[in-house]
Amino acid sequence: MNSTSNLIEQVIEAWQNMQAKTPLVQCITNSVAANYTANVLLASGASPAMIDNPYEAESFTKISSALSINLGTPTSEQMQAMQISAKTAQLNNVPWVLDPVGYGPILAWRSQMTDELLQFKPSVIRGNASEISTLAGNQVQSKGVDSTLSSDQAYQQAFSLLTHASCIAISGESDYILSNEVDAVIQVNGGSPLQPKITATGCALGALIAAYSAVTTPTIA
Numbered sequence: 001m002n003s004t005s006n007l008i009e010q011v012i013e014a015w016q017n018m019q020a021k022t023p024l025v026q027c028i029t030n031s032v033a034a035n036y037t038a039n040v041l042l043a044s045g046a047s048p049a050m051i052d053n054p055y056e057a058e059s060f061t062k063i064s065s066a067l068s069i070n071l072g073t074p075t076s077e078q079m080q081a082m083q084i085s086a087k088t089a090q091l092n093n094v095p096w097v098l099d100p101v102g103y104g105p106i107l108a109w110r111s112q113m114t115d116e117l118l119q120f121k122p123s124v125i126r127g128n129a130s131e132i133s134t135l136a137g138n139q140v141q142s143k144g145v146d147s148t149l150s151s152d153q154a155y156q157q158a159f160s161l162l163t164h165a166s167c168i169a170i171s172g173e174s175d176y177i178l179s180n181e182v183d184a185v186i187q188v189n190g191g192s193p194l195q196p197k198i199t200a201t202g203c204a205l206g207a208l209i210a211a212y213s214a215v216t217t218p219t220i221a
Contacts, residue, residue, distance in 0.1 A: 007186070007220070014216035018045040023065030023214035025207060028052040028082050030072025030101065033203035037068075040204040046211035054080035061088040065214035067096035068207040069117065071103075071110045079113050086120035095213035095221075098122040098165070099206035104134045118164045123218045125161055126169040126206045129154035136160050151176050155185060167218035169209060171202055179219040186219070 024047045029037055034050055041048040051060045054077055061067055067089045069082050089096040100114040114135070127135065133154040151172030158168050158178055168178040173193070177186040195201055212221035 010216065010220045014212055014220050017215035018212065021065075021215055022047050023211050024049060024063070025066045025068060025211045025214070026051050026060055026064040026085065027068045027070070027207050027210075028057075028078055028085060029068065029070040029203060029207065030074075033070065033072060033200035036200040037070075037204045037207045041207055041211055044208055044211060046208075046214075048207070052078050052081045054084055057081040057084040058088045061085040061094060062092055064089075064094055066210040067094055068099070068210035069096065069122075070099040070101060070203050070206055071114060072099075072101040072203060074110050074113065082113065082117060086117050086122070090120040095123040095210065095218065096120075097124045097126055097206050097210040097213065099203060100125065100127050100131050100135055101203070103127070103131045122165045123213050124167045124169055124209050124221065125165045126171065126202075126209055128202060129170055129172050132161070132168065132170050133157045165218075167221075171205060177219060181217055181219045 022045060025041055027037055027048055027050050029050065038048040038050060049060065051057065067085055069086060086096060098117055103111050103114050105111070129151045136157050137160065138157050151170045151174050154170050155176035155178060158170060161168050162178060162180050166180050170176040173191040175188040175191065209221045
């Protein structure tokens with residue numbers, strides 16, 4: 001089991017690696033969050049590339065340090081690119097993060113695509129409490145793409161998802177990290193009630209986790 005001091009040391013090392021390596025992160029993300037996400041990655045020390053054309057997806061994923069897939073505003077072309085890039089990432093050991101935005105019966109098309117993407121074994125699944133709980137097979141009353149559950153409620157329902165990914169990250173007032181790499185649930189406090197008042201923070205977080213997955217383990221990312 002990792003001690004708190006050991007985790008902090010690994011986080012510091014990951015930050016140092018980010019500055020030294022400038023990982024190239026392919027982002028297939030939504031139209032609302034793309035610009036904000038790119039700026040967050042640049043500020044963190046990563047190099048973002050918003051490549052979501054299915055004809056370019058395979059070749060670009062092969063040279064990427066990490067891949068971030070976000071289903072916020074999916075188009076048919078983006079869906080094709082997601083499948084191609086996720087498969088390519090799995091075959092080429094490129095770490096990738098799946099953000100199942102709005103997962104649930106109301107948005108059935110994207111939810112079906114999310115289910116299909118799970119076969120390519122994402123390094124991390126990142127979502128809010130409602131998304132993660134619903135993805136784990138629970139019935140949750142959602143409010144669009146916003147969460148109606150607390151992360152405290154959701155993390156206990158999310159362990160089954162570790163059969164699909166190395167790590168599950170649930171964001172909220174408290175963040176929870178479930179991982180196949182450690183024998184404990186990691187809780188990170190410090191969320192702000194103002195965060196839901198602006199858009200794209202969760203989407204950018206998913207891409208940031210992808211960037212860090214290129215320089216450290218999924219749990220530390």
